[in-house]
Amino acid sequence: MRTIEKIQAPILVPPTPKRASELLLASFDQLAVDSDYLLNKPFGQFESNGENYTMPRYIFLGPQGGGDAIRIGIFATIHGDEPEGSLGLFRFLSALKANPEIARGYILFIYPICNPTGFEDNTRHSRTGKDLNREFWNNSTEPEVQLLQTEIWTHAFDGIINLHSDNTSEGLYGFVNGEVLSENLLEPALRAAEQFLPRNEQRVIDGFPAQRGIVYDCYNGVLRALSGLTPAPFEITFETPQGTALPLQVEAFNAALETILTEYRQFMAIGQNL
Numbered sequence: 065m066r067t068i069e070k071i072q073a074p075i076l077v078p079p080t081p082k083r084a085s086e087l088l089l090a091s092f093d094q095l096a097v098d099s100d101y102l103l104n105k106p107f108g109q110f111e112s113n114g115e116n117y118t119m120p121r122y123i124f125l126g127p128q129g130g131g132d133a134i135r136i137g138i139f140a141t142i143h144g145d146e147p148e149g150s151l152g153l154f155r156f157l158s159a160l161k162a163n164p165e166i167a168r169g170y171i172l173f174i175y176p177i178c179n180p181t182g183f184e185d186n187t188r189h190s191r192t193g194k195d196l197n198r199e200f201w202n203n204s205t206e207p208e209v210q211l212l213q214t215e216i217w218t219h220a221f222d223g224i225i226n227l228h229s230d231n232t233s234e235g236l237y238g239f240v241n242g243e244v245l246s247e248n249l250l251e252p253a254l255r256a257a258e259q260f261l262p263r264n265e266q267r268v269i270d271g272f273p274a275q276r277g278i279v280y281d282c283y284n285g286v287l288r289a290l291s292g293l294t295p296a297p298f299e300i301t302f303e304t305p306q307g308t309a310l311p312l313q314v315e316a317f318n319a320a321l322e323t324i325l326t327e328y329r330q331f332m333a334i335g336q337n338l
């Protein structure tokens with residue numbers, strides 16, 4: 065007599081829920097494994113509501129140039145709900161992996177997620193409710209800010225680039241601070257990115273007077289170098305219009321970053337020949 069065996073359903077073990085940041089950083093980690101130039105160097109730990117977080121950092125050691133290596137810090141997602149900048153950095157690092165010459169003469173310090181709790185919660189602010197981009201050099205007790213300040217201070221960057229995406233803007237724009245040369249880097253960066261998205265031509269952007277998508281002022285407490293340094297690093301904040309197609313924003317970030325490296329290298333070469 066045949067018996068019908070009960071077919072047992074396989075026991076499905078649901079995958080451990082992963083933080084969105086872990087999934088994204090796994091892609092960065094893989095790039096570092098595959099690239100001779102890219103190092104995976106997370107740098108600081110902090111705790112939020114009993115959970116531990118690490119600040120991700122990748123270091124791209126470009127092929128050696130003629131003089132001292134130029135150190136640039138590139139920061140994304142200090143506002144947790146702007147993952148576009150992180151994806152732009154991944155695109156940029158993929159381009160560098162294919163063609164390391166783009167970064168000849170540079171050491172790039174890449175910070176893809178500067179606000180890990182906000183990234184996880186998809187909020188502009190960190191989980192403590194703070195806009196971290198108003199906390200810098202202001203005796204902040206926010207651990208992310210303290211860790212990033214230490215990085216900025218320790219590495220004495222020649223240039224600082226912040227990546228943001230703005231849901232109130234219909235076009236590309238940016239802020240310049242620090243060294244006057246910043247504006248001469250942002251203009252060609254905007255031009256290169258305009259292959260993909262229009263520029264914001266409004267006379268007032270984010271409450272500040274603007275000229276052809278360039279703002280010469282900024283909020284207090286933004287992620288930047290400590291003021292008064294000589295020589296001052298160049299400082300650029302590059303903003304994409306968040307409401308536009310993500311692949312175009314990603315390409316715009318990449319085009320802007322590649323252009324800034326090319327232009328700044330030329331400025332440095334001219335300077336050394338003077």
Ligand SMILES: [Zn+2]
Pocket residue numbers: 143146228229
């Ligand atoms: Zn932002």
